[in-house]
Amino acid sequence: MSHTDDQGRTERHNERMARKKEIMDARIAAASEHRGVFIVNCGNGKGKSSSGFGMVMRGLGHEMQVGVVQFIKGAMSTGEERFLRRFPDEVQFHAMGEGYTWNTQDRERDVARAGEAWEIARQMLQDPAIGLVLLDELNIALKYKYIDVEQVLADIAARPPQQHVIVTGRGAPQAVIDAADTVTEMTLVKHAFAAGIAAQPGVEW
Amino acid sequence: MSHTDDQGRTERHNERMARKKEIMDARIAAASEHRGVFIVNCGNGKGKSSSGFGMVMRGLGHEMQVGVVQFIKGAMSTGEERFLRRFPDEVQFHAMGEGYTWNTQDRERDVARAGEAWEIARQMLQDPAIGLVLLDELNIALKYKYIDVEQVLADIAARPPQQHVIVTGRGAPQAVIDAADTVTEMTLVKHAFAAGIAAQPGVEW
Numbered sequence: 559m560s561h562t563d564d565q566g567r568t569e570r571h572n573e574r575m576a577r578k579k580e581i582m583d584a585r586i587a588a589a590s591e592h593r594g595v596f597i598v599n600c601g602n603g604k605g606k607s608s609s610g611f612g613m614v615m616r617g618l619g620h621e622m623q624v625g626v627v628q629f630i631k632g633a634m635s636t637g638e639e640r641f642l643r644r645f646p647d648e649v650q651f652h653a654m655g656e657g658y659t660w661n662t663q664d665r666e667r668d669v670a671r672a673g674e675a676w677e678i679a680r681q682m683l684q685d686p687a688i689g690l691v692l693l694d695e696l697n698i699a700l701k702y703k704y705i706d707v708e709q710v711l712a713d714i715a716a717r718p719p720q721q722h723v724i725v726t727g728r729g730a731p732q733a734v735i736d737a738a739d740t741v742t743e744m745t746l747v748k749h750a751f752a753a754g755i756a757a758q759p760g761v762e763w
Numbered sequence: 764m765s766h767t768d769d770q771g772r773t774e775r776h777n778e779r780m781a782r783k784k785e786i787m788d789a790r791i792a793a794a795s796e797h798r799g800v801f802i803v804n805c806g807n808g809k810g811k812s813s814s815g816f817g818m819v820m821r822g823l824g825h826e827m828q829v830g831v832v833q834f835i836k837g838a839m840s841t842g843e844e845r846f847l848r849r850f851p852d853e854v855q856f857h858a859m860g861e862g863y864t865w866n867t868q869d870r871e872r873d874v875a876r877a878g879e880a881w882e883i884a885r886q887m888l889q890d891p892a893i894g895l896v897l898l899d900e901l902n903i904a905l906k907y908k909y910i911d912v913e914q915v916l917a918d919i920a921a922r923p924p925q926q927h928v929i930v931t932g933r934g935a936p937q938a939v940i941d942a943a944d945t946v947t948e949m950t951l952v953k954h955a956f957a958a959g960i961a962a963q964p965g966v967e968w
Contacts, residue, residue: 595955597955597966604814608814609813611820615843616965618846619847761818
């Protein structure tokens with residue numbers, strides 16, 4: 559590439575970036591409301607729970623108190639649980655503890671456990687000292703109607719105004735998507751599992 | 764709902780779960796290879812970087828050594844950086860430190876900084892003591908051709924066999940998607956930003 563080409567490329571890049579900066583500055587100026595956001599991570603791809611735990615990490619970096627309830631996972635010890643239990647003063651962590659429903663095959667027990675877990679979640683959602691609440695795999699409990707979605711949405715709506723809440727899991731009911739501020743669908747493009755690679759510590763749990 | 768209805772529902776649920784368990788057991792048996800996976804989080808939705816940091820948390824919970832390079836972010840102090848710097852024995856953290864390119868408007872400086880950051884990433888990718896490497900926003904550096912994609916993919920392919928690597932950011936080149944084991948597109952369904960809510964600590968950084 560000649561010096562002239564290189565210079566032209568740099569100038570075009572700089573013009574594009576200047577326009578982008580103007581657009582971003584205007585958008586940032588327009589988005590001025592500071593309040594707790596309700597975030598949903600759904601879809602069949604990887605990253606729903608891990609994104610929630612990444613936000614937990616961010617919250618901890620900003621000296622927030624954090625609450626976590628895992629609605630399905632918990633039969634096995636996960637990396638996130640082992641790590642977060644190192645911070646009992648900063649993190650309230652509750653894992654429902656009965657594994658996936660296809661391992662328990664007991665609807666009544668699942669309903670009872672999910673209800674108990676929701677009571678713990680509700681206490682977090684009533685505590686203004688908690689800046690961020692992660693309700694991991696809640697969508698699955700809602701999809702199977704282990705917990706009443708209207709009750710869940712009422713409790714989330716009644717939380718302290720500055721508290722963020724993150725709901726994860728496949729099969730989010732439409733009412734949950736409608737109520738949320740930010741919704742991401744984690745879309746599966748490809749997954750190592752399908753190519754014969756096992757679920758592994760640090761990646762899947 | 765009558766008792767009979769309730770019983771029928773429970774039986775149908777149990778049958779469905781039993782079939783699901785069979786399918787899952789077969790899939791788990793087939794996925795038996797244990798090796799480092801190459802994961803890409805792309806798309807326009809929220810959750811690409813935060814999912815990477817959630818996997819960092821999982822890795823730390825499994826006593827892994829972790830390496831993080833942030834290719835674009837770093838002009839401001841993020842929650843993830845503040846948190847991870849608490850663990851200097853477990854986490855090597857490098858933030859490139861010049862903010863988004865639309866704030867710098869200086870292609871040559873961006874190219875130089877991205878190249879320096881890649882040298883640090885390459886050292887992590889050559890270190891078998893590091894179990895998980897997060898290359899945050901690398902896709903953006905590749906999209907703007909600040910770093911050569913073929914060199915990047917060669918370095919990733921040559922990493923220790925058990926090391927996991929996660930690449931995040933919009934605009935992933937097709938060659939990166941082709942080379943990865945697991946790819947998730949974070950699809951934007953809606954975002955609080957568009958409704959006038961500011962980017963906030965704990966959520967966006």
